[in-house]
Amino acid sequence: MTSVRTREETDEIELWRFEVRGTVQGVGFRPFVYRLATACGLRGDVRNSGGIVVINAAGARPALDDFAARLVAEAPRQASVTGVTSVAASRPAEAVVPAGFAVLGSASGGSPTRDVPPDLATCADCLGELFDPGDRRYRYPFVNCTACGPRATIIAGLPYDRERTTMGAFVMCPACAAEYRDPADRRFHAEPVACPACGPSLAWYPSGEQGEDALAAAEAALRDGGVIAVKGIGGYQLVCDATDPGAVERVRAAKGREGKPLAVMVPDVAYACALAALAVTDVGLLTSPARPIVLAPRRRGTLAPQVCDGLPDVGVFLPYSPLHHLLLRDLARPLVVTSGNRADSPMVIDDDAARRLLGPVTDGVLSHDRPVLARYDDSVVRAVAGRPSTVRRARGYVPAPLPLPVAAPEPILALGAQLKHTFTVANGGRAVVGPHTGDLENAETFAAFERSLERCLRVEDVQPAYVAHDLHPEYLSSKHAARWPAGRRIAVQHHHAHVAATAAEHGVRGPFLGVAYDGLGLGDDGTFWGGEIMLATYTAYRRLGRFSRAPLCGGAVAVRRPARMALGYVFGAEPLGESGPDPELAADLLARLPRREVAVARRMIDRGVNSPLASSAGRLFDAVAALLGICDDNRYEGEAAMRLEAAAMRHGDTDPLAWRVVRRDGQWVYDAAPTLREVVQARADGRPIGGIAAAFHQTLAAATAVLCERAATETGVGTVCLSGGVFQNRTLATAVVTALERAGFTALLGERIPVNDGGISYGQAAIAAARLAAADGSRGPDGG
Incomplete structure (x- = not known):
């Protein structure tokens, strides 16, 4: 009788150790590994260790190769595998691996990087149970499994195990415990598992x-x-x-x-x-x-x-x-x-x-x-030019890490700006952007930011060596940075951070043109910027162009009151060879405002009293909205610009207004004076407000394309990174991207990272990492 030997008996048994990095905890990865290993005929074990998943797998080489290939290709939908390493053991597998495959408890140590999974929306299977009268979880408001449910909001630390979550206080009933231990069940090691008998109520x-x-x-x-x-x-x-x-x-x-x-x-x-x-x-x-x-x-x-x-x-x-x-x-x-x-x-x-x-x-x-x-x-989120664009990055996205184009040699904390605040923790080649905090304008919000930061650093198990912050000394985030020793602080210009965030998200490596259109950010020259064209890398930038300046009459008052910003352009527009809007044609605006306010504002502008200059696209939007009678006062940030866009959307496409680009002090300057002059003239002539608003949007798109063309002629750079809160305007962003692409540019807009100030901290982190890497000689290729 001829004996038949199995493939495992004829092939040498090997033991491989796999370490899987990325978002691999809290997403059903260990149960997936168990099922895959069993299907491949392997024995061994899997466990969470620190921030990674460690797998010991024993079997014949073909089976191990099959397992390794499918480990990434068939990973759970919510997993994000950023790296897998495998090492063959030096001892025979039989000596160290028992029969079968096991899911083990978690161990400390492991990778220094710890990817906490975001919260996951209820999956179809759990939704079916929720509305199935025959299911024991019928109408139970906390049904979940390995494919869905709370994650980041309940985790106290990693490895991701039940006792390290707020579910640790809920003892599983026998039925839930059986599901939790059953490798064939989709609740196998689902840490928030619960039911009406044992869970929250x-x-x-x-x-x-x-x-x-x-x-x-x-x-x-x-x-x-x-x-x-x-x-x-x-x-x-x-x-x-x-x-x-x-x-x-x-x-x-x-x-x-x-x-x-x-x-x-x-x-x-x-x-x-x-x-x-x-x-x-x-x-x-x-x-x-x-x-x-x-x-x-x-x-x-x-x-x-x-x-x-x-x-x-x-x-x-x-x-x-x-x-x-x-x-x-x-x-x-x-x-x-x-x-x-x-x-x-x-x-x-x-x-x-x-x-x-x-x-x-x-x-x-x-x-x-x-x-x-x-x-x-x-x-x-919203779609802009057919692409996703994040307005506020929070539940469902945070704290999934983002890559850095240049790895940070030492951990960095980037503190962001003042409005739409976020922070970023950079460690090696990854950056974790914290959840949207809000505007750091009161002690309560600032305290919430500090608690969120403390928790993030604890879960990430990282101690930053450097802090990156905005140039503006009065931002509460900058004041937080001032607690650090001077040699550990890295100041980053606001708009450099904006465009670097877009570049980093898209993996841009060489020099790029940055277009930063937003409200206000402190510039290197002591004026407020917000309409900037830059040649940039992650280590440095050079300002090539800008919007013409106007005074912020009353400082912060002009931000809250677009009518005051309009007065700044009427009475104090930067003299670039053409006069600004005629006060007589702006009679409607002047008639709406108290006479005393107009008189005092004019004296302040003439004398330069509390009227700092700004080259801001956002403030130009405010001025146009007021000149057209659309919005004199902002009840919330960006209201005037939003209402101006709304008027433009109701009208449709139209030709641009008058505009020009001039050379001043070695920079290309979009002179807003001809545009504003036509705005008030068109209104005086009785043209539809929506048509004028639509034409204004087209004007800025055309001017932006020409500014970039002039910059490209000087630099030879054809990649343009767009950022700043003004690009939340779908009409403008679409028009600018279209105009740039027609001119032959590669136009990139923030998608996963907000173009508003919610993306500033990520840009700061990318810049700080590149500067530190350049300083210690380990710089990656960032073109500068």
């Missing part, structure tokens, strides 16, 4: 209902036109019926938010399409696991007019937690869902604070007993 205040009764009470309040506070994934939210004008007004009053648009949560994509004109890119963003708020043109429909306050875009998003799904399914109507806070204050995450601060301004608080460790607002 809802509570309704002030009356004290629990569970399903609490949810019913909250829904009854909403049906009756009420406003409630709901404890979401990353903090408390204010919720009301988006079709009820009175309820929406109450939300605005509770937040102290007079006019800024509010986001609307809808049950499904079909409902979203009924409220907004969604392109293919928009739908892809809307349904992505991050479930961000998507800004898109509003359709006429049932929303209360107070939701969008007259602006053409609406922010729509889908339910991303089981609790949101229950609310939307039961109520069958769109809901305003916005952060639970007063304007300019951080979102509430503490239960006692919610009852104290939100209870008095709502009809009740729907809470639960799973703590929120990290404050995460909802992310906001």
Whole structure:
């Protein structure tokens, strides 16, 4: 009788050790490894170790090769594998690996990099259970599995295990524990696993209902036109019926938010399409696991007019937690869902604070007993020129790391700017951008930033050696940096950071042209910048062009009051050979304003009193909005520019206004005087306001293309990186990208990183890393 030997018996058994880096904890990676290894006929084990996954796998070489190839190719959807190393053991596999394959407990140590997974929207499988009357998790607001659920908001540290999350206080019942231990179950090592018998539960205040009764009470309040506070994934939210004008007004009053648009949560994509004109890119963003708020043109429909306050875009998003799904399914109507806070204050995450601060301004608080460790607002995105563009990077995206074009030789903390604040921790070749904090303009928000930073450094297990900060000494972020020794501080110019952020995100290596259009940033010459053309690398930059200057009459007053900025251009536009707008043609503006204000402003401008000069695209938008009678006062940052864009969108395409580019002090300067002169003349002639607004947008696009052409002639550089808050304007950004591409440029716009000040810290980190690398001789190729 002939014996038959198996392939494992004929091939030599080898033992390989794999180390997998990236976002590989909290995304079902260990269960995936178990199933893959079993399918490949391997034995061994897998465990979390520090911030990585370590695998010991024994088997024949062909099986190990197959396993290695599929380890990345078939990884869970939410995993992001950035590197895999494998080493063959020196001893025979039989000596060190028992039979079978095991998922082991976590170990300390491992990689110095620790990728914390973002929170994941409820998956289709869990959603099916949520609404299946026969399932034991039917209508359970905390259903989750390895493919979905809270992650970053509940993690206290890595390795990612239940005891290091806020779920550690909830002891699994026998049924959940069996699922957790079953390799064939999709809840195998799902750390937040829970059910009604052993997990978190809802509570309704002030009356004290629990569970399903609490949810019913909250829904009854909403049906009756009420406003409630709901404890979401990353903090408390204010919720009301988006079709009820009175309820929406109450939300605005509770937040102290007079006019800024509010986001609307809808049950499904079909409902979203009924409220907004969604392109293919928009739908892809809307349904992505991050479930961000998507800004898109509003359709006429049932929303209360107070939701969008007259602006053409609406922010729509889908339910991303089981609790949101229950609310939307039961109520069958769109809901305003916005952060639970007063304007300019951080979102509430503490239960006692919610009852104290939100209870008095709502009809009740729907809470639960799973703590929120990290404050995460909802992310906001929009499509620009057919590409995704992030407006606010928070829940669903943070804290997924981003690459750095030049690795940081030592850990760096980049502190960002003042508005739309974020921080970034750079360690080696990766950067972790912290969640959106808000505007650092009060002690409460600043304290929230410091707590968020402390937690990030603890979870990342990193101690920064250097701090990068903005040039402006009065930013609270700069004052935080001043605590560091002078030799450990790296000052970065605001607009260099803006364009470097776009370049770094897209992996640009050589020199590039940077176009930075925003509100204000302190320049090297002591004036305020905001309309800049640069030749840049990650280590240095040279200013090649700019917008013409005008005085900020009253300083910060001119930022809050576009009418005051318009006076700056009328009475004090930079003399570049052509006069500014004729005061007689600007008679409508002057007649609207108090005579005393006009007289005092003119004296201040003439004498240079509290009227610093600014070459700012954002302030030019403000001035045009005021000259056209669209907006004299900003109730929130960027309102005038948003309303100017809204007027332009209602009109459509048109030819540019008058404009010119001149040479001054070795730089190319877009002279706004001819443009503004035609703005006031066109209005005096009775041309439609929307047509003038549309022509203004086309003017800036044409001028930008010429400025870049002049810069390219000087430098030979054809890659243009666009950044700055003005490029949140979809109409302008699309027109500029189109004009540049027609001129033969490669035009890059921020996509994963906001073009507004939320991206500043990432740009600072990229610059600081490159400068440090250049200083110690280990610089990567950044062209400078």
